[in-house]
Amino acid sequence: MKESKCEHCGFWTNGHLENCNYCGKRLNDRHLSEIEEREKIEFRGMPLLKIDPDTPFIRKGFLYVLRFIQLIFFSIISMVAAMASSTVH
Numbered sequence: 001m002k003e004s005k006c007e008h009c010g011f012w013t014n015g016h017l018e019n020c021n022y023c024g025k026r027l028n029d030r031h032l033s034e035i036e037e038r039e040k041i042e043f044r045g046m047p048l049l050k051i052d053p054d055t056p057f058i059r060k061g062f063l064y065v066l067r068f069i070q071l072i073f074f075s076i077i078s079m080v081a082a083m084a085s086s087t088v089h
Contacts, residue, residue, distance in 0.1 A: 002026065046074055 002015035007030060009023040020027055028047055051063045 024035075 003012045004027055004088045005012050005013035006020040006023060006025070006027060009020060010030065011020070011022045013021045013027065015027070018026065049063055049067045051060060051067070055063070
């Protein structure tokens with residue numbers, strides 16, 4: 001059984017629980033809040049064009065073509081970065 005010490009009240013409690021048995025506050029609050037802050041800041045995925053399902057057919061086709069061009073551009077940049085990093089070693 002995993003036990004963890006509550007940051008708020010100082011008692012040991014079951015570490016698999018989300019909240020402390022004694023004071024009711026969230027366990028590992030500092031650690032979890034730091035993870036949440038990092039997730040807000042970190043870059044997640046490529047910034048592709050957003051295509052709304054309600055857009056007209058012609059405009060949606062044009063946006064798909066632009067998104068394809070974006071993907072080609074990102075892949076070229078990635079290849080150049082990989083080639084540049086491989087020449088350094």
